[in-house]
Amino acid sequence: MTPPTLLSLHVHPVKALGGTPCAEMLVQPWGPAGDRRWVVSSPAGVALTQREHPRLALATAEPRPGGAARISAPGRAALSLPAPLDDAEAAVVTVAGSKVEGLRGPAEAEAWFGGFLGTEAELVHLDAPAVRRPLGPEFARPDGTVSFADGAPLLLTSVSSLDALNSLVAQGDHAGEGPLPMDRFRPNLVVEGAAPWAEDGWRRLRIGEVVFEVAMACSRCVVTTTDQSTAVRGKEPLRTLARHRRLGDRLPFGQLLVPEHPGRVRSGDSVEVLE
Numbered sequence: 001m002t003p004p005t006l007l008s009l010h011v012h013p014v015k016a017l018g019g020t021p022c023a024e025m026l027v028q029p030w031g032p033a034g035d036r037r038w039v040v041s042s043p044a045g046v047a048l049t050q051r052e053h054p055r056l057a058l059a060t061a062e063p064r065p066g067g068a069a070r071i072s073a074p075g076r077a078a079l080s081l082p083a084p085l086d087d088a089e090a091a092v093v094t095v096a097g098s099k100v101e102g103l104r105g106p107a108e109a110e111a112w113f114g115g116f117l118g119t120e121a122e123l124v125h126l127d128a129p130a131v132r133r134p135l136g137p138e139f140a141r142p143d144g145t146v147s148f149a150d151g152a153p154l155l156l157t158s159v160s161s162l163d164a165l166n167s168l169v170a171q172g173d174h175a176g177e178g179p180l181p182m183d184r185f186r187p188n189l190v191v192e193g194a195a196p197w198a199e200d201g202w203r204r205l206r207i208g209e210v211v212f213e214v215a216m217a218c219s220r221c222v223v224t225t226t227d228q229s230t231a232v233r234g235k236e237p238l239r240t241l242a243r244h245r246r247l248g249d250r251l252p253f254g255q256l257l258v259p260e261h262p263g264r265v266r267s268g269d270s271v272e273v274l275e
Helices: 054-058 107-117 159-170 238-244
Strands: 005-011 020-022 024-028 038-041 060-063 069-073 076-081 090-095 098-104 122-125 154-158 189-192 204-207 210-219 252-259 263-266 271-273
Touching: 005 024, 005 263, 020 060, 038 090, 054 107, 069 107, 076 107, 090 122, 107 122, 154 159, 154 210, 159 189, 159 238, 159 252, 210 263
Parallel strands: 154 189
Antiparallel strands: 005 020, 005 189, 024 263, 038 122, 060 069, 069 076, 090 098, 098 122, 154 252, 204 210, 204 271, 210 252
């Protein structure tokens, strides 16, 4: 039987913004290199995400060397976002319930995002991911760390599972919202060639140079109902997940991964299920 393969890889330099596909990825203990190392924050130090600001979907962040990024959005001049210097002002931001210390971004970035969102905004850079934010206790890795991602270092999704979900959407009350593209789920790794929902039973994987622990299914939120090209919200896929995929109070799609060691993964790599 032919093993599933890695179809595409995606990096999101700024949390909640659109990401960038890449042919290969350096996986670090806290996640893909350059992934979610920036976050947009309120002046009160709370992360701003698509949950409260769906308009963030319209902005795209492309990684640049040294932790820098290029930000673009329709109708606005592009923003070059340099990595902060070591003597930049310290800042604390609350991300998914945890307070994380980082470095405050440049004033021009604050002005850009403030104008884009119509509200005061700051940028915070995660300068030392190896020590700044421990993994949550639910991941049972006391030495693990994570970027500004909501929970685990990486998210994996499956093309066949999305096809199966879209078939269910087509049978529901909001069929006109489908088929949904994969960018609704904002993954890092997308696999093809597996049976629908096969990833629910995976516990440990080898992809390229990296072995991953499959920590848990990813519970989905209102962000998945946001069209990433228009920022318009609908009902799907949450309506369909609630009917067909509910696990208690969770609506899962995709799997959260924790790397066991650093290494590179590349498009076309085999996905070997170890457990």
